[in-house]
Amino acid sequence: MSVKKSNIKDISKVTGLSVSTISRVLNGKAKQYRISEKTQEIVFKVAEELDYVPNQVARNLKLGKTKTIALIVPSLSNPFFANMAAQVSIELQKTGYITLISDSNENEEIEREELTQIVSRNVDGILISPCGNYGDHIDRVRSLGIPLVCFDRYYANLEIPYVSTDNFWGASEGARYLVEHGHKRIACIQGSKQSVPNEVRRKGFEEVMKQKGISDFTVTGSEFTVQNGYTETLLLLQKLVKPTAIFSFSNTIALGCIKALKEFDLRIPEDISLLTFDNHPYLDYLSVPLTSIAQPVNDICKIAIKLLFSLINKEELSTNQVLLRPKIILRKSVNSIS
Amino acid sequence: MSVKKSNIKDISKVTGLSVSTISRVLNGKAKQYRISEKTQEIVFKVAEELDYVPNQVARNLKLGKTKTIALIVPSLSNPFFANMAAQVSIELQKTGYITLISDSNENEEIEREELTQIVSRNVDGILISPCGNYGDHIDRVRSLGIPLVCFDRYYANLEIPYVSTDNFWGASEGARYLVEHGHKRIACIQGSKQSVPNEVRRKGFEEVMKQKGISDFTVTGSEFTVQNGYTETLLLLQKLVKPTAIFSFSNTIALGCIKALKEFDLRIPEDISLLTFDNHPYLDYLSVPLTSIAQPVNDICKIAIKLLFSLINKEELSTNQVLLRPKIILRKSVNSIS
DNA sequence: TTGAAAGCGCTAACAT
DNA sequence: ATGTTAGCGCTTTCAA
DSSP: OOOOOOOHHHHHHHHOOOHHHHHHHHTTOTTTTTOOHHHHHHHHHHHHHTTOOOOHHHHHHHHSOOOEEEEEESOTTSHHHHHHHHHHHHHHHHTTOEEEEEEOTTOHHHHHHHHHHHHHTTOSEEEEOOOSSOOHHHHHHHHTTOOEEEESSOOTTSOOOEEEEOHHHHHHHHHHHHHHTTOOSEEEEOOOTTSHHHHHHHHHHHHHHHHTTOOOEEEEOOOSSHHHHHHHHHHHHHSSSOOSEEEESSHHHHHHHHHHHHHTTOOTTTTOEEEEEOOOGGGGGBSSOOEEEEOOHHHHHHHHHHHHHHHHTTOOOSOOEEEEOOEEEOOSSOOOOO | OOOOOOOHHHHHHHHOOOHHHHHHHHTTOTTTTTOOHHHHHHHHHHHHHTTOOOOHHHHHHHHSOOOEEEEEESOTTSHHHHHHHHHHHHHHHHTTOEEEEEEOTTOHHHHHHHHHHHHHTTOSEEEEOOOSSOOHHHHHHHHTTOOEEEESSOOTTSOOOEEEEOHHHHHHHHHHHHHHTTOOSEEEEOOOTTSHHHHHHHHHHHHHHHHTTOOOEEEEOOOSSHHHHHHHHHHHHHSSSOOSEEEESSHHHHHHHHHHHHHTTOOTTTTOEEEEEOOOGGGGGBSSOOEEEEOOHHHHHHHHHHHHHHHHTTOOOSOOEEEEOOEEEOOSSOOOOO
């Protein structure tokens, strides 16, 4: 059996009414066009009988609007982005929009392709957390006039609106927190170097190290993955003089740290302290509840959506580059040492 | 500035060639129609210059195909489904399809709406893990001739193809494992009662209890959430005689258990054993690595996609209701007692 | 209060 | 080797 949906023409045939009348009734424009009650009833009844479902594709072609927002994230397997995707999807669906979610798999090539796909599908707007260091393809989309907002990851040098965490502040606070707890040998494990949040975090961290006169620190790592956290921690533990604290730049990295530390029978925080970016429900249930720098995920999503709709509705934006402060959630993974 | 993309008509105007020639070249049908090299070059060059992006909406309307697969899950915040979504999305994008992901938020009403939306968007196929107990809306979609496959959750009484875990086997194995480790007071915390996997798990569990002559067991709970796991565990712990083992029906429920147990200063597995459905990378890093019944998530996704494409391509299916056996991952949360 | 018809951008059957 | 044209299903202007 093949797909054979009914259309307004079918309804027109059955009812003997014109397609325009059908269209008007079905779009709630009955009173605007003073269509009689009984006509309306008939239309609705027949539509029901025929299992009519409007063909949005045709509608979109005509109207040039799709009521679709595309969301592109680097990795849905990362709970941080999965959460965001869930929130955005639910939020948008309240406003009658549908969400096209793409996973770029941290691969800029894929991201480019998906973006092209998405543009050719006439989405009304795009929310993207880009995975590469060059934003030319994204800027091209924007300059095409398609509403687009970056979230979490962004390009500082381009005019693309974004909403993200104040990562400099967050990393600085984190670094200060460690130093104030007596840590003098601090190892920072970062994520992908080309991402702006990572870069900014690193700067915030290094700034504080300098301010506080701490020279015995390291910054290593290259990916926001468990594997990277694991590998880098193993390397750190090979050293003669081990760090007293590890500052992880993501929850995934932190998991890798925990795994490596466990294998070395090192306890958190007695043997080594651990502070990480990203909060997550799971963190409460880990062997040691992790002290973390919680990004305001909720607000980021809400504001990103708000900005996007402003663009869609062509409203003037006072600000379109927003950074929100994270907050440190104190748990039990950082020790005071003397 | 407004969105003003160029179309094949623009290219036609600039090149002086007809729209059909443009269309043919752009669709790689040049040699089939013996279009000259230089014509091709011109078309490509001008398309490039005009930043031409094909309008898929128009294309879809014409062809009746959208190269889009919709994926509907009960909750993207649940890592189990987020993982699946990530996998499906990446898998499909390899085959040139794009994925429309919907989060029904465990709400059947929302699911219905999203489904309608999706149908009206002419997707080529639907993958759904339905959240309610009635499948009428889903069966209606199927009977409309739209390729549709259920995964994880499904309806046993309908003819809708599905791919899921052999939950009966999994739950039985789990129950046997507990009994064979000497447990005689076992509390099972289930998820949403209306979901088939939950129902089947419960039956598998109860069956083994009966076989093994164990009467001191309970089945409580009503949602696949952390909160439910937490609440139900608290209730269990109020009892005079506490269970020696808890069998949790999802990773989220297990997290709730852990939280409650921790609050009562009960150790896993010394004071109480914990076995859970669903595996997840995080489980390795919990205070006590959880012994879990790992569903073959990878295979479920792959097979569901395969079935879906069989339907799309109208191939005959030998089987279209597939159950895959999970496997128990032994970690350290179940104690032997005597 | 309702209808006829154009046209959104594309593809393909039918010319030539 | 390339062009003309109908039509996918819908909305909307213009007409009645």
